[in-house]
Amino acid sequence: DAKTTQPNSMESNEEEPVHLPCNHSTISGTDYIHWYRQLPSQGPEYVIHGLTSNVNNRMASLAIAEDRKSSTLILHRATLRDAAVYYCILRDGAQGAQKLVFGQGTRLTINP
């Protein structure tokens, strides 16, 4: 599985936008970019995924660079409940169901 690189930690303020970066310079053409997050003492939860185009859902937006070597998860208006570890994961869409390969993720702290 291709590797992703994320900052270890980030900090933001409540009600402000948050941009969480992810580098994946060795991404292949069939790799989907997935984001999961893990709140304290819980299992991970799916946030969003995309292939080439930017994606929006009720939780977040995913901006994918034109060369697909990086992406950014955008939380438009952070709340205290968004404090979590965010994982950027590549998953090969050509291989059907596959395990998720988690890195260290980015620990996001939200200040009130």
Next chain:
Amino acid sequence: GAGVSQTPSNKVTEKGKYVELRCDPISGHTALYWYRQSLGQGPEFLIYFQGTGAADDSGLPNDRFFAVRPEGSVSTLKIQRTERGDSAVYLCASSSNPGQYEQYFGPGTRLTVT
């Protein structure tokens, strides 16, 4: 609806003992995954079931670890001769079909080997 459930939520056992951890996936989900998470690390894949069969067990660390899913629903992760290094949170996830992009995780079982 009901999510993925795991029992027990906490398990403390002595080194050398045998333990079983149970996972109840979301009803109707055919794919089931086990991961384990050590403190400060991301989850690490152990095994994946499609129906009753293990489609990928490449993450099982050694032959002390074994998992079953006899009826294609509930799964049990079994660890023999536990070691202190087995202490971790064991996470289970399920998805509705092999190609579904979203895995739904349970809350995990925290295993402590003393």
